Amino acid sequence: MKRLLIALSTIIGVTGTASAADMAVKARPIYTPVPYSWTGCFVGVAGGGGWGRSRHISGDPGTVGFNITNNYDISGGIIGVEYGCNWQTGRWVLGTESDFSWTNFRGGANNLAPLFNAAAISNTREHWLSTSRVRAGFLATDQLLLYVTGGLAAARVEAFVDATAVGGGTASESRNRWGWTAGAGAEYAFGNGWSVKADYLYVRLENKDYFNPPPLGFAIRGNVPVEEHIGRIGVNYKFTNCLFLFNCGAVVAKY
Numbered sequence: 001m002k003r004l005l006i007a008l009s010t011i012i013g014v015t016g017t018a019s020a021a022d023m024a025v026k027a028r029p030i031y032t033p034v035p036y037s038w039t040g041c042f043v044g045v046a047g048g049g050g051w052g053r054s055r056h057i058s059g060d061p062g063t064v065g066f067n068i069t070n071n072y073d074i075s076g077g078i079i080g081v082e083y084g085c086n087w088q089t090g091r092w093v094l095g096t097e098s099d100f101s102w103t104n105f106r107g108g109a110n111n112l113a114p115l116f117n118a119a120a121i122s123n124t125r126e127h128w129l130s131t132s133r134v135r136a137g138f139l140a141t142d143q144l145l146l147y148v149t150g151g152l153a154a155a156r157v158e159a160f161v162d163a164t165a166v167g168g169g170t171a172s173e174s175r176n177r178w179g180w181t182a183g184a185g186a187e188y189a190f191g192n193g194w195s196v197k198a199d200y201l202y203v204r205l206e207n208k209d210y211f212n213p214p215p216l217g218f219a220i221r222g223n224v225p226v227e228e229h230i231g232r233i234g235v236n237y238k239f240t241n242c243l244f245l246f247n248c249g250a251v252v253a254k255y
Contacts, residue, residue: 035142036189038088040241046197046234047079050105052227054124056159059209059222063115068219069122074107078129078230086135093137093145100130105228108160116219120163124224127156127174131181131201143189150182153203159210159224163217171215177226179205193238203228 052075056068080101087094108123130153137147158174185199203226210221 036191037241038086038093038145040238041085042236042238043083044234044236046082046099046232048230048232049077050228050230051075052229054107054224054226056122056221057223059212059220064222066115068111068116069109070112072107072109074105074124076103076105078103078232082234091139093139095135097135097149098132101128103127103129117163117166119165120161120168123160124226125158125160127158129155133181145187148184153179153181155205157205157224157226159221161218168217171211171218173210175208175210177205177208179203195236197236198233201230203230
């Protein structure tokens with residue numbers, strides 16, 4: 001009887017092993033990464049520095065159009081906030097971006113003799129800069145955007161003249177200026193809505209007169225030209241996938 005039970009157990013064990021070997025193994029699910037989506041709106045901060053050129057041009061009767069100074073360098077720092085929205089279609093990303101920045105760009109030079117007193121110094125100072133631009137970019141990878149940009153620029157620019165060396169005192173006037181800007185940049189998305197960027201902007205402001213009418217002893221400035229080259233780095237946060245209230249949803253940050 002004992003030998004019969006051992007034989008039956010052996011047969012059952014062999015049969016069970018063979019049946020298990022014949023069973024199909026269930027395939028594991030394949031994980032497909034979700035590419036980062038650039039569609040949505042963002043806010044951020046950006047800062048850096050810049051350099052450029054300026055000069056003072058006379059608007060006085062008899063010397064209209066003559067340079068009061070030669071071209072001189074202006075330079076300084078820039079920091080501010082930015083915001084905008086993007087729309088991704090395939091490998092292309094189109095969008096808008098605006099910014100407002102505090103700046104301390106400045107520079108100056110002595111006036112040119114003999115028409116103007118060479119002991120006086122004419123200066124250009126910029127206090128803030130704002131741009132509103134369109135962007136068009138191509139995705140080198142799902143997370144790396146290369147783009148070009150261009151649009152409108154506005155700035156608060158001060159003309160300052162120091163004639164204290166010749167007993168003339170100082171004169172200053174600030175004006176809001178309009179102009180245009182163009183540039184290029186790159187932005188890299190980390191995920192969870194965060195990205196970093198680096199860009200370059202060229203800014204040129206339109207003509208504007210100063211000291212008209214002039215303080216006693218100072219010349220009218222028919223124009224104080226300003227052109228700038230700006231380099232910035234920034235951090236942005238995409239807070240929504242909504243684009244102009246369409247295609248709303250949670251931020252897609254998986255990849």
